[in-house]
Amino acid sequence: MDFKKVLLTTAAAFIAVAAVAGNKPNKNVPVRTDVPNKAFFKDLFVDSSIKIVQHDTLYAADWLGLSQETLRLEEEDTPRNTGIEQLMFKGSAEDLNGRLLYPDGEPRFSCIYMYGGQSNNHGVIMGTAARERYRTFLANGGSYVGSCAGAYICCLGCDTQGSRPGYIGMWPGICNEAAITGIWPAYVIPEGSPLLRYSSDSFGGDLRVEKIEHYNGPYFSTWATVPGTEVLAYNDIKDCILDGQPSLIAYKRDAFSGRLLISGGHPELEAQGEQLFLMSSMLRYAIDGRGCAKVKAVLENGESRAMTKGTLDNDPLHTMVGDLQCHNFAFSLPPKARNVKVRLEVLSNHNLSLRLAKGTYAFREDARYASENKELVKELSFDRLDAGVWYIGVQCEDTVTVKHSKEYDVYENTEVLNGVPYKISVSWDVAKVGDAVLQRGADINEKIKMLVSGENYKRNWDADSTVTSIVFKGGCRKVKNGVRLDHELSEEPVYLSYDGAGTVTISTPAAKFRTCGVLNYLFENFKALKKVDGFELIDLEGCIDAGEAAPKLP
Numbered sequence: 001m002d003f004k005k006v007l008l009t010t011a012a013a014f015i016a017v018a019a020v021a022g023n024k025p026n027k028n029v030p031v032r033t034d035v036p037n038k039a040f041f042k043d044l045f046v047d048s049s050i051k052i053v054q055h056d057t058l059y060a061a062d063w064l065g066l067s068q069e070t071l072r073l074e075e076e077d078t079p080r081n082t083g084i085e086q087l088m089f090k091g092s093a094e095d096l097n098g099r100l101l102y103p104d105g106e107p108r109f110s111c112i113y114m115y116g117g118q119s120n121n122h123g124v125i126m127g128t129a130a131r132e133r134y135r136t137f138l139a140n141g142g143s144y145v146g147s148c149a150g151a152y153i154c155c156l157g158c159d160t161q162g163s164r165p166g167y168i169g170m171w172p173g174i175c176n177e178a179a180i181t182g183i184w185p186a187y188v189i190p191e192g193s194p195l196l197r198y199s200s201d202s203f204g205g206d207l208r209v210e211k212i213e214h215y216n217g218p219y220f221s222t223w224a225t226v227p228g229t230e231v232l233a234y235n236d237i238k239d240c241i242l243d244g245q246p247s248l249i250a251y252k253r254d255a256f257s258g259r260l261l262i263s264g265g266h267p268e269l270e271a272q273g274e275q276l277f278l279m280s281s282m283l284r285y286a287i288d289g290r291g292c293a294k295v296k297a298v299l300e301n302g303e304s305r306a307m308t309k310g311t312l313d314n315d316p317l318h319t320m321v322g323d324l325q326c327h328n329f330a331f332s333l334p335p336k337a338r339n340v341k342v343r344l345e346v347l348s349n350h351n352l353s354l355r356l357a358k359g360t361y362a363f364r365e366d367a368r369y370a371s372e373n374k375e376l377v378k379e380l381s382f383d384r385l386d387a388g389v390w391y392i393g394v395q396c397e398d399t400v401t402v403k404h405s406k407e408y409d410v411y412e413n414t415e416v417l418n419g420v421p422y423k424i425s426v427s428w429d430v431a432k433v434g435d436a437v438l439q440r441g442a443d444i445n446e447k448i449k450m451l452v453s454g455e456n457y458k459r460n461w462d463a464d465s466t467v468t469s470i471v472f473k474g475g476c477r478k479v480k481n482g483v484r485l486d487h488e489l490s491e492e493p494v495y496l497s498y499d500g501a502g503t504v505t506i507s508t509p510a511a512k513f514r515t516c517g518v519l520n521y522l523f524e525n526f527k528a529l530k531k532v533d534g535f536e537l538i539d540l541e542g543c544i545d546a547g548e549a550a551p552k553l554p
Helices: 059-064 079-090 119-126 128-139 194-198 203-207 273-288 414-418 444-453
Strands: 015-017 030-032 042-048 068-072 109-114 143-147 155-158 171-177 186-188 229-236 246-252 259-263 304-307 326-333 338-346 352-358 369-371 377-382 388-396 401-403 410-412 422-429 469-474 493-498 504-507 526-533
Touching: 042 059, 059 273, 079 119, 079 128, 109 273, 119 128, 128 143, 143 273, 171 246, 194 229, 194 273, 203 273, 246 273, 259 273, 326 422, 338 352, 352 377, 369 377, 388 422, 410 414
Parallel strands: 042 068, 042 109, 109 143, 143 259, 155 171
Antiparallel strands: 015 030, 186 229, 229 246, 246 259, 304 422, 326 388, 338 377, 338 422, 352 369, 352 388, 401 410, 469 493, 469 526, 493 504
C-alpha cells in the first residue's frame, strides 16, 4: 500500500477574544487563535550532535519531503565540537538567538528531531543557555520529536535517577527507565489514537507496528499526571517489564505551544514498511501540532508601530523580523471607514513583503492583497474595505546563504539573523460632522444612503436606513425640483428627518415649503451643512468647501 497517499492533515479550531499572547490587554478585538503558524526557515532541525548517535539520513523526513538542517557532530566532546554545538544553540554575535529561534523567541523551524544516545551527557555539554533555547522553542510554538535518548532528555527526570542536570524538562513529567537492550517490542496503537488520521487502513488493519528496536529507552507509566499528555502507542512484549506500558506519548500545553512526541524505542531506523509509516505519522502529527499564530499588536487608526528591538532587549512585541519569518498584526475596521491605508517602511536594505487578509492571518497563500516588490516603502491603499477584523502580515523574504557540509550547514549573509527593523501603520478616515458639505446638484437620497451605510445604491431607493435628521442652512431664494423656500433669501435652516419606517420629513422655520412628492429631493445651492443627527458624516468625495458661497440662481 502507498501510505504516502493516505497521509492526512487535520486542525483543531477555536476562537478566543481579547488578550492572547502578543495582544494589548485593553484591545477588545476578537482575534483568531486557531490558525497554525506557517512561516519558518525550514521544516525540521535534526539534532545528531555530541553524545547522540550519527545517522546519515532521517528516512521519514526524506520520504515526506521535509526541508531539513542537521547538526551532525562526532559523539566525542572535543573542545572544537563543544564550541560548535554551543554556538549553534546558544548563539553568537552574528546570531544572538541561536539557530533554533528568531530574534523575538519564536521558533525558526517547525520541528526538532533528536536521535538516541546519551541524553544527560548531551544536555550537559549543550549548556544551560542552549537547554533554555529548547524550552523556549517548544513553548513558543515549535514541535519536537525524540527517540530513546531524545525522549529521556525531554523529561524532568526518570524514576531510577531522579532529576538530572542535562535534562531539559520540556515534558514536565517523570519517565521510567527500562535498562533493557536487544528486544523488539511491537507498538500497539489504541483506537482513537490521532496517529490513525494518517493511515487509511489502521497500519495494516491490526493497529500494530511490529519489531521496533528498544535499546535502554524509557516508558511512561505516569503520563496521566501531566495534563495535555496522551498515549499514542503501548508496548507489546510478553514476559517483560515493558509489556502494556506506554511507549509513545504526545504532549501539548496550549494552542500557542508546539506538540512534543517522545518514543522509548526507535521507529526511525527503518527505510520502509510500517515503521517508516509510523515515524512519518509521528512527524506529521508533531508538525500539525505546531503553535498557532499570534498577533504582535492590534493597531489603532493612525498608529505607527516601530519594530526595531533586538533579542537582548527582551521585548518580543517590538522586535525585528527574522529570515523568512512573518509578523502578524490586526486592526478592526469600522463600517464607515474610507481611504484605508496600510503602510510598511523597511528601515534597512532588506526585502519585506506586506500582505493583508480579512478574517484570517495574512500568510502568503491566504492574503487577499499583497505588495511583494523590493521597495523599502510599501503601501496598500483602498477607497474602502469591508468592515471587520483584518490581519496584516509582514514577512522577511531575505535569508541566509547556506553551504552544506557533513557536520553542519555554514551560513553566509548572516546579518538578517539578528532581524530586520521596520515600521507598520494603518489609517483610515472617518470625517466628523461639519467637515464637508453636500455637492451642489447631488441627489440627496443617494447621498444620505451612501453616508449612512457606506454603499452606493441605485437611484429612487425607497427607504433611507438610519437617518434621524439633517440640517442645512439655506443660501438662495429657491431650489429647483425639490424643496422651494417661498420667501426671498431665507437664511433659515431646512430639516430633513427619517422616522425609521420609510418616511422622510423636510421642515424649516421659514414661512412655507413644498416637496415634489417623491423621495428624490434635489438640493441645489445649500451652501453649509450645519448638523447631522444619528450618524457621522464620512463621505468626503464630491464635496465643496463649507466656506464657499454657492452661486445664486437667476
